Every structure is written in C-alpha cells, then in structure tokens.
Amino acid sequence: MQIFEKQLNRFKEELGFIAALDQSGGSTPTALKTYGINEDDYSSDQEMFDLVHSMRSRIITSPSFTGDRVLGSILFENTLDRDIEGKASSLYLWEEKNIVPFLKVDKGLEAEENGVQLMKPIPGLDELLKKAKSKDIFGTKMRSVVKLANAEGIQALVEQQFEVAKQICSAGLVPIIEPEVDINSPEKAAAEVLLKEQLLKQLDLLEANELVMLKISLPESANFYQSCISHKNVVKVVALSGGYPITEANRRLTENNGVIASFSRVLTDNLYSGQPDADFNAALAATIAPIYEASKT
Template sequence: MNKKQLERMRTGKGFIAALDQSGGSTPKALKGYGIEESEYHSEEEMYDLVQAMRSRIIQSQSFTSEHILAAILFEKTMDRKIEGLYTGDYLWDKKGIVPILKVDKGLAEQKDGVQLMKPMPDLDRLLERAKDRNIFGTKMRSVIHEANAASIKKIVEQQIQVGTQIAAAGLVPILEPEVDIHSSSKKEAEIMLIAEIEKQLSQLDNSVKIMLKVSIPTVSGVYSTLMNDAHIVRIVALSGGYSRQEANTLLAKNPNLIASFSRALLSDLSAKQTPAEFDKLLATAINEIYKASV
C-alpha cells in the first residue's frame, strides 16, 4: 500500500472521477460521448474508442490533482498506455491522481430486493496484476432495491468478504453497496445498510482499511458517524442517475461526503468538440463537483 496515496485519500480535498464503464455499459458511454454503434465494428474497436475518450479526459489540462483525488479505471484501461506509460502510472506520476481499479464482474439477477455481485473466480490474479500496474485500490458494486434486512445483510457480507480479500493483498477496497435512488424504501434501506456495515466492521481487525461508495442519502448527514470508524479511509457518493446539478445540490448537504461521479462528470463531453470546447466543459463539471464535495 502506498502510504502517500493513502494519506491523500484520507485527508485530501477533491473528488474521485469514475472512468470505469465496462462491458454492456461501454456502448452507452460511447453514445453519450457522441459515438454511435455504427461507427465501430468489433469489440476491439469499441475499446480503442473508449480508451481514446478516457485518455482525452485524463490528459486534459482541466483534469488535475487540484480538484481530483483519484480516478477509477476499467481493467482494459489499466492495461493500456498513455504517452508510453500504463494508465495508472500516468495518473500518479504525471498528474498526482490516485489510480483505482474496478474489479467486479457485474451484477447477479435481482433476488429478494437486491443484486449481489457475480462471482470473481480470478480475483487473486487480477489483484496481482493491479499491484504490478501500481494500482492503489479497487471498487466493486452491488445494488439494493428494497429495504429487506436479510438481503441487505447478504450484500454487506459479500462486500466485506471480498473487501478483506483485497485488503489482504495490499490494496484498499472501495465497497459499493448502492441503494437505488428510485427505491420507494430508500430511506429505510439506508438505515438498515448503515447498521449492518457498523455491525460487520466491528468484527474486523482495525488494520483493515476500506472505503465506501454509497448513494447520496435521503437523510442528509446520515453517514457522518460511520466516517469516524477506524476502518474507514473515506466515504464517497455516486451520482446514481441524478443530473449533475441535482447530485451536486444533494451532495453539498452532506458534510465530508465527497463525489465519485461518472455520468454526472462526463455528460456534457463529446468526441466532436474542439480541444478548447472539451477542456472548458470538463473544467466546468470538475469545478462544480469539487465545490459540492468540499
């Protein structure tokens, strides 16, 4: 574990840029960027285009450590290079931004109001590769749709189990038990989730360090107590389908909760924009999200 990166994640001002769209979400991400599916004819071409998009974002003069603490990468992005450096090394060595890797393999089918993560049989090998690429931490997502205490317990158990495996490998895991913002029982689910996280964290050795990525809560400040837990490096929030304006307004009501936005960060960008237009719109988004985070 890189101690300088750990301290930056624990105390730094800024937010996390989520650049980890993968698999089935990649065509949607490219379409949002102005590239239609008819413009590429293979998976490799698709990933070349998304790498070009991410490289353009990361290389932008607006994308700096002044506002951005870390960036979450997709596995194929980790394995590709920017200006001759692996993406994680470029982020840290050239930009001072901490590299994080998405490790989950997607969501299982919804059952009893939740979606657990699919199995990750090759996780140990992926973690070794991540360490070789100088990655600091990981991120993995599951989803809660209903306030079902037994199911939420399963979500947290799975996240903690995999998270401790990742921590044992020397990386800092971001656990992401997202609560669907459209859930009719979102408030109740969040209360259950926090109680279950507190219970399960109390059973871990204090040497285990994790981060949490959560939906912006219905009750502002409800995660504040959890932030003081000895295991918690930082708690960050996803935009979850809110527009950037909505997400920023809600986030700003939560002290010390910082953004880890994807769509809300990238929604105004297009492959067709000039470099000046691109940098200006990215700078606007970054500045707005930063202000809401700090």
Template structure:
C-alpha cells in the same frame, strides 16, 4: 513510499473520478459522448473508442491532482497507456492522481430485492497484476433495490468477504453497495444498509480500513457516522443517475462525503468538441464537483 503518499492524498481535499464503465454500461456512455452503436463493429472496437474517451479526459489540462484525488479504472484502461506510459503510472507520476481498479464482473440476477456480484474466479490474478502496475485500491459494486433485511445483509457480507481478499494483497477496498435511486423505499433501504455497514465495520480487526462508495441518501447526513468510523478511510458518493446539478446539491448537504462521479462528471462532453471546448467543459465540471465535495452547507 508511494503507497504512503497515495494514502495521504486520498485523505486530503478532492474527489474521485469514476472512469470504469464496463461492457454493459459502455454503449450508453459512448452514446452520451456522441458515438452511436453503429460506429463500432465488435466489443474490441467499442472498448477502443471508450479508452480514447478516457485518455482524452485523463490527459486534459483540467484533470490534475489538485482537485481530482483519485480515478477508478476499468481493467482494460488499467492495462492501456496514456501519453506512451501505463495508465496507472501516468496518473500518479504525471498527474498526482491515485489509481483504483474496478474488480467486479457485473451483477447477478436480482433476488430478494438486491443484485449480488457475479463470481470473480480470477480475482487474485487480477489483484496481483494491479499491484504490479502501481494501483492503490479497488472498487466493486452491488445494487440494492428494496428494503430487504436479508438481501441487504447478503450484499454487505459478500462485499466485506471480497474486501478481505483484496486487503490481503495490500490494496485498499472501496465497498460499493449502491442503493438504486429508483427504489420505491430508498430511505428504508438506506436505514438497513447503514445498520449492516456499521455492524461489519465494528467487526473489522484493528488496523484494517476500507473505503465506502454510497448513493447520496434521502436523509441528509445519514452516513455522517460512517465518515467518522475508525475503520473507514473515506466515504465517497456515487451520482447514481442524478444530473450533475442535483448530485452536487445533494453532495454539498452531506458532510464528510466527497464525490466519486461517473455520468455526472462526463455530462455534456462530446466527441465532436474542439479540444478547447472539451477542456473548458471538463474544467467546469471538475470545479463544480470539487466545490460540492469540500464546501459543505452549514
């Protein structure tokens, strides 16, 4: 019953908050939050500070299912607690927000213009734990830096192969082949990616659906056909390093896409803010991102 309710929520208005910074991106996220590298001595202390930041966001009065339909969690956050309850339980039962889990282990070295995902030898055990904690779906990220036909085909193939393993556990896969905003030919890479995604989606068996997390494209509405594809449950957009203002402007122009922002969501939030200032700033960010997700330019 809960799984069906979560599926209904994901199909409705709102956006997905990405609170899944991993080991490589956590120091930068903490610096942006006003916590320097000298504030922690080891990885455990670093992740504890990051978890405290995430809990502050998740327990803010502004962070509710009215506008935030889902949240992507780092593994350590999924295993942690908020207000004395397991984080996935708190998000769904107290906030009406659908929990997702980041499952990739980072990127392999770049080759042929792309960075594939590193091996995930413990994936099935992680997925079983996620199911037990009430997680609805997963997310995994690759990066595309150049318009390489062979490289992009390899990215998409790997993503869909892992998505099959995820779906076998009853979870909804979010496939994220990010096109870098610094690519020297971003439109060219995006055109190849669209063709590869369409080919693999067309080959999915009836009844199988995935979600897509894509970089906001240079050609407006490039991915609109994917938002209408029968094998796609939702297309969400990553902010990819754009400021919140630019990411929202681009998002509002792309019909059918909703946000799944990380840096653009937490932009301007700092550890030394009072609770009142923090909640007000977060509320303003949520309002802006929600508006760009649901109120599209004609």
C-alpha cells in the same frame, strides 16, 4: 515514504473527489453514445474498447483534469492493460497527474433476489490484485445494488461485499465497497437504515489494518452516514451520482459533510468526440469545478 502511504495520505489530508472512468463492457456503448459515438461507428468489442480508451485518455490528459481537484480515478481492467502517452494508464495517472488510481474488479450483477442484486463471482481475483499492485493501484471498486428494504437481502449483500473486501485488504489494497441503493426505489430511506446498520456491523469486525472506503448513494437524510465516516477503519466515504442530474447530485453532496463525489455519468455529460480541444477542456473544467466545491463540505 512508500507509494501506498503517499496515496493514503492524499485521501486523509487533501481535498478533491474521485472521477469514475470505469465503464465496462455493458455500460460502454451508453458512455460512447453520450460522447457522440453510435454503435454503428464500430463493428467489434475491440474497436469499442479502443474508442472508449481514446475518450478516457482525452479526459485524463486534459489540462482541466489534475490532482489539484481530482484525488482519484477508477479504471476498468481493460484500461489497466493500456497506455496513455506511452505510459501504463495507472502510472500515468499517479506519476503525471498526482491522481490516485483505483481498479474496478467486480464482474457485474446477479439477478435480483430478496430485493438486492449481489455481485457475480470474481474468478482470478488474486491474480488481478497482484497485477494491480504492480502498477501502483491503490484500491479497488466493486458494486452491488439494493432495490428494496429487505433485511435478509441487505445483510447478504453487505456480508458478500466485506468477504471480498478482506481478500483485497490482504493483497495490500484498499477496497471501495459500493452497495448502491437505487435512487428510484420506493423504499430508499428505509433501505438506507438497514444498510447502514449492516455496514457498521461489518466495519466493527475488521482488523485494525483492514482499511476500506465506502461508496454510497446520496442519502435521503443529510449527514446520514456520519457514523461510517468517523469509523476507524474507513479511509473515506464517497458518493455516486446514481442517476441524479448534476445539480441535484451536487446539492445532496453539499448536505453531507465529509462525503466526497465519485461521479461517473455526470462527469462526461457535456463532453463530445467532435469538440475542439479548447471547448472540450472548458466543458470538463466547468463540470469539475462544482463537483470539487460540493466535495469540500
């Protein structure tokens, strides 16, 4: 069986969740500060990325971080070009941990217009996808944000996501389409109704061999995305924590059958640079366990 098929079968047949370790340039200082490393502890972007790679490597190599509970992990492009214990990061994940690697490919967000933030252009995407494929990356992730229940804006956002998704599918990868609905939106529930309508419209336009994943904010109504989960072109629907505390994120996740976690911030909340390894591994295990259980429903 080819590597892609093995990775695909993991998501179709096995239990677990996705660990999103893809903090990029803008979010890296916040991730490091949470980890106990302040901005005055480094003096350049290179030092900053060295430090965050050290943090990610510590998580990935931890005995608490295994394919038994973690199905996949999302990497930042900078991580793709780095090694973990002498092996390319994506290959280490797959070959040593049995964890399916994904790659964040978006370049950030445009300014808000019509109640949404579209993705910025992604120059050099075809070359990046070729590199990702050569390193056994299974899929990609790209994020845009819905702020308000604006039908025109949401339609434009979803159309942009699927246009890029088709380019990624043609490169032999599975895109994670992430139209995050801001959890603080005063129109969150109404925005979710419009979003689901547009998602289903675009899903129905895909060819049979164009497989995608969806990454959504935990909805206001339980089991709201069941029609997306059951769609023939959808490998998996995953949920971001979106700023909810971990207990609330897990509670909402439990209410949405067939949706698994793709959490980032809450995964590292109790991890600190100065922790002894035993404490670090125990804290990571204590965070992973309830996320895994909530993803099993």
